[in-house]
Amino acid sequence: MRYRRPGLDIASHGLLILALIVFCLPVWLAFTAATHDQSSLYTGTAPLWLGDQGLSNFSAILSEPVARLGTDVTRLLLNSTVMALGIACGKIFIAILAAYAIVFFRFPLRRLCFWLIFITLMLPVEVRIMPTYKIAADLNLLNSYAGLILPLIASATATFLFRQFYLTVPPELLEAARVDGAGPWRFLKDILLPLSKTNIAALFVIMFLYGWNQYLWPLLITTESDYMTIVVSLKRLLSSADNLVPWQAVMATALLAMLPPVAVIVLMQRYFVKGLVDAEK
Amino acid sequence: MATFQRHRLTPWLLLAPQLAIVAVFFFWPAAQAVLQAFYVEDPFGLGRTFVAFENFTRVLASTEYYRALGITVTFSVGVALGAMALALLLAVLADRVIKGAHAYKTLLIWPYAVAPAVAGVLWMFMLDPELGLVSAWLGTLGVDWNHQLNGGQAMTLVVMASIWKQMSYNFVFFLAGLQAIPKSLLEAAAIDGAGPWRRFWTITFPLLSPTSFFLLVMNSVYAFFETFGTIDATTAGGPGGATRTLVYKVYEDGFIGYDLGSSAAQSVLLMLLVGLLTLLQFRYLERKVQY
Numbered sequence: 001m002r003y004r005r006p007g008l009d010i011a012s013h014g015l016l017i018l019a020l021i022v023f024c025l026p027v028w029l030a031f032t033a034a035t036h037d038q039s040s041l042y043t044g045t046a047p048l049w050l051g052d053q054g055l056s057n058f059s060a061i062l063s064e065p066v067a068r069l070g071t072d073v074t075r076l077l078l079n080s081t082v083m084a085l086g087i088a089c090g091k092i093f094i095a096i097l098a099a100y101a102i103v104f105f106r107f108p109l110r111r112l113c114f115w116l117i118f119i120t121l122m123l124p125v126e127v128r129i130m131p132t133y134k135i136a137a138d139l140n141l142l143n144s145y146a147g148l149i150l151p152l153i154a155s156a157t158a159t160f161l162f163r164q165f166y167l168t169v170p171p172e173l174l175e176a177a178r179v180d181g182a183g184p185w186r187f188l189k190d191i192l193l194p195l196s197k198t199n200i201a202a203l204f205v206i207m208f209l210y211g212w213n214q215y216l217w218p219l220l221i222t223t224e225s226d227y228m229t230i231v232v233s234l235k236r237l238l239s240s241a242d243n244l245v246p247w248q249a250v251m252a253t254a255l256l257a258m259l260p261p262v263a264v265i266v267l268m269q270r271y272f273v274k275g276l277v278d279a280e281k
Numbered sequence: 282m283a284t285f286q287r288h289r290l291t292p293w294l295l296l297a298p299q300l301a302i303v304a305v306f307f308f309w310p311a312a313q314a315v316l317q318a319f320y321v322e323d324p325f326g327l328g329r330t331f332v333a334f335e336n337f338t339r340v341l342a343s344t345e346y347y348r349a350l351g352i353t354v355t356f357s358v359g360v361a362l363g364a365m366a367l368a369l370l371l372a373v374l375a376d377r378v379i380k381g382a383h384a385y386k387t388l389l390i391w392p393y394a395v396a397p398a399v400a401g402v403l404w405m406f407m408l409d410p411e412l413g414l415v416s417a418w419l420g421t422l423g424v425d426w427n428h429q430l431n432g433g434q435a436m437t438l439v440v441m442a443s444i445w446k447q448m449s450y451n452f453v454f455f456l457a458g459l460q461a462i463p464k465s466l467l468e469a470a471a472i473d474g475a476g477p478w479r480r481f482w483t484i485t486f487p488l489l490s491p492t493s494f495f496l497l498v499m500n501s502v503y504a505f506f507e508t509f510g511t512i513d514a515t516t517a518g519g520p521g522g523a524t525r526t527l528v529y530k531v532y533e534d535g536f537i538g539y540d541l542g543s544s545a546a547q548s549v550l551l552m553l554l555v556g557l558l559t560l561l562q563f564r565y566l567e568r569k570v571q572y
Contacts (some may be wrong), residue, residue: 008477012374016385019371023392026403026445029414033406045417046406070444101295106284112532113296120307128552130535130544132306139305153304159299174284179297184285191499213396215510220536231396235514238402254399261394281300 027255034058034252041247057252061113066249068236069225073253080212081260083229086149087211088204092222095158095203096196100188102159103166104174120156133220143224152210152217157201165199166192202271205264212261230257311552314493317545336546345522346530346547353505353526363444367491368451372404373481375452376459386456389525391447398510404442405515414416422484428516435516439524442515443508447526450503451496459485472486501558527551 018039032047061073069076088100101107102114132151141147169192177187218229228236230253237250265272285291318336322329336540340346377383392400407415408426428435462485470480482506509528512518518525518533525533531551 005477009378011377012377013381013542016374016378019367020385020388023445026400026407029407030403041412044412046409046412046414048414050402094302094408097295099298101292104284105288105292105295106286110292114302116308117299117303120303128307128310128314128533128548130541130548131310131317133536134313135305135310136478148301151306154302156299158304178285184288184291187285201381201448209394213394213398213510215396216532217400219513231398231510234398234402238405238514238542247409247412250402254402257399258395260357262391265394266387269390272390273457 024277027258030251030254033247034255035247037245038246038248042244046247048254053248057248058256061249061252061256066237066253067246068239069228069233071228073233073256075226076228076233076253077256077260079145079227080229080231080257082145083148083218084208084211084260086145087152087214088207090149090153091158091207092200092203094153095156095162096188096200097191098159099162099166100184100192103163104187117156117159120154121160129216129220132217137220142221143227147221148229149216149225152214158207161199161203162196162205165196169195181235185236198271198274201268202274204270206262207273209261212217283417291534314545314548314552317541318549320413320542322354322541332542336542337550340543340546340550348522349525349527349530352436352522352524353528356436356443356508356524357501359440360443360447360504361497363440364424364447364500365451365496367444368496369455369489369493371448372452372455372459374487380481382456386453389452390449392446393453395446397446397507400446401439401442401511401515402511403447405437408438428520430520432520434523435520439508439511439515442511443504446511447500447503451500454496455489458489461490498558502555504556529569 023038029046029048032050036047037053037057039195040051040053063072063074073090079211098117102117103112136142136147136151139147141150172190174187177191182190213231214229215231218232220233222228222232234250234254234257237253238245312441319331319333320329321336323330357519369391371385373381392545395403405428407413408428410416410427410429413426419426426434428438465481466484466488470484505526505527509532512524512526512529513532516524518529527547528551531544531547532538534547538544
């Protein structure tokens with residue numbers, strides 16, 4: 001191939017590696033800060049290399065209540081996990097059923113249902129935050145897992161993706177199932193669900209990240225530290241009217257807050273990329 | 282499409298959970314927001330009076346609103362252009378090298394998983410005026426960095442943190458788009474004597490335009506809404522409102538200022554804006570996809 005230039009290849013690798021270093025720098029600095037104690041952090045600028053307080057910093061925030069939070073970080077991690085899993089599973093569950101009804105059934109008002117569901121794609125929770133809060137308060141959902149999870153399930157992204165996928169299922173499958181006497185539930189359970197495995201995995205990754213990384217809604221709805229999520233807790237840790245910001249604790253918490261979603265994305269990268277690209281269609 | 286015909290109840294059973302959730306947590310609040318926008322509520326929640334469009338005229342007449350609009354535009358353009366240009370550059374490089382493209386993808390993809398608020402906090406630490414490493418480096422270059430006092434620097438901080446998080450998303454799409462471009466086109470151009478620079482601008486870049494447009498929309502939506510966490514955790518709209526975007530203003534007026542009517546009117550205006558963007562996206566994308 002005439003148009004390859006080895007010089008440019010080396011330059012490309014160089015630039016890419018430089019970009020990698022820049023991209024990793026914030027996390028590296030967070031990691032080094034999390035391994036020092038507060039007094040050594042405040043002696044000058046933040047350290048570029050690791051200290052020896054890592055274990056004690058992490059075990060302190062995980063096992064003892066943190067001063068500005070009123071709870072330990074283990075509890076926050078638990079809350080975030082419940083919320084993320086609840087949102088991911090809840091969305092996938094209702095989406096599979098709703099998309100199934102819309103694609104494989106003909107019934108009156110079908111088009112209306114379709115539009116009612118898909119118009120929700122347009123308006124993220126941030127826009128209708130105030131009234132949603134009011135409704136959650138009226139329904140007694142403040143400071144509860146249901147309150148954290150349910151309002152965030154109310155968008156149709158997953159339903160839309162399942163609809164797109166169901167439309168690609170060959171109609172012969174349904175014909176064959178009907179000839180063999182399978183009803184709608186049987187068809188869903190024995191044929192459609194096994195076919196949707198990779199789609200479910202892809203959606204799970206995307207929805208888990210979406211749920212874990214929520215900020216505004218958990219910030220509003222959890223006033224008690226028992227239901228606070230780890231992402232929201234960072235701001236509480238940072239707000240220092242009285243004394244110095246405990247950066248080693250903040251950074252250790254930030255690292256713990258990013259560990260589960262990063263692990264999910266790295267381990268399930270194949271599904272994640274597929275899910276993203278499908279979402280575009 | 283083959284369908285199940287003689288089942289009247291089943292589809293409704295299947296739809297019930299989704300419709301219930303959407304009704305309670307979407308349509309009800311959205312309707313409330315629209316309704317609220319036409320009322321003025323007294324601060325103690327005792328009653329409200331119908332004021333027609335007064336909330337809207339009040340919002341649209343306030344200089345603060347236009348300031349927030351300007352800040353939102355600056356912020357969104359900065360984030361979208363920055364994240365896309367950087368992603369395109371890196372994707373082109375990764376696409377070139379063939380060996381290791383996949384490894385680079387794995388190594389660059391993870392910031393997408395980091396919460397916007399966490400991304401903001403990481404950058405805030407690097408740029409902390411007292412002990413931040415990067416702010417110290419900037420200091421040696423003669424830049425006196427303090428985003429707690431300097432509005433422009435606060436804006437730069439949130440833009441950088443947002444770009445850092447969003448870049449990987451764009452990278453995945455650009456790389457997929459680049460890998461879908463037929464190599465024969467590029468080879469033909471090379472044989473005709475076009476250099477890498479020329480090949481990029483006359484072949485690759487036009488062929489990427491559907492991807493770019495899609496990403497432009499996604500990045501704007503991201504900059505509009507998802508970056509709320511980045512802003513709230515780092516600058517909280519400050520200093521002096523220098524990073525107060527439209528979404529942040531809705532939150533501030535509603536939950537901190539308790540000006541419910543104004544907050545609702547702003548929500549409705551935002552809904553219209555997003556609706557317009559979505560409409561544009563559909564119209565433009567449909568025309569653009571078939572080239």
